[in-house]
């Protein structure tokens with residue numbers, strides 16, 4: 001697979017490791033990660049209209065309305081750094097978004113290469129999310145037990161302060177997983193029918209999962 005064809009979707013429930021694996025793929029293939037969750041959080045931080053509208057949905061773990069998300073993704077995918085490929089993380093999350101993405105890609109004359117679906121048990125996801133800590137500055141993700149920073153509360157990479165996402169508390173996590181199972185699993189079938197779905201075991205260490213993903217992208 002050559003670089004200009006690297007149009008990838010990283011798919012999976014919250015806590016499956018999409019963000020962590022995306023960071024590695026960015027460096028390997030020189031393509032941007034487009035995380036709808038990150039873009040929304042950035043908008044909330046800046047206090048934009050989009051950020052304000054998204055806030056209540058995000059705090060309860062519900063999906064932000066499709067028209068807001070779809071427009072946001074179209075704008076991002078039209079930027080020149082996506083021309084040699086991209087990694088979509090957290091989008092599409094339901095069939096409506098998947099169909100809209102097809103339309104965007106048609107308009108941009110692009111094709112999806114692979115949808116990598118990371119599969120992890122719910123019990124493990126809850127453990128992963130409740131211990132997750134994220135750097136305020138560079139966005140790198142840690143885990144208090146499985147992947148701790150050298151100095152508590154401080155990012156190894158940039159020295160930034162680590163924080164817990166407000167939607168990583170257990171009650172919200174459970175709702176996010178419910179929403180995932182209800183709305184998102186239909187997307188799997190959508191891409192299975194297009195023969196571009198690759199299910200990858202997301203259990204195990206970051207390195208193990210990374211090797212499985214690279215095997216698929218070979």
Ligand code: AMP
Pocket residue numbers: 014036037038040057058059061062063064065069089090091092093097167176
């Ligand atoms: P994430 O960082 O991907 O776990 O997303 C955090 C939250 O942002 C989700 O619980 C949703 O409220 C919202 N969000 C992110 N991506 C989408 C999407 N594609 N469609 C709707 N809502 C989204």
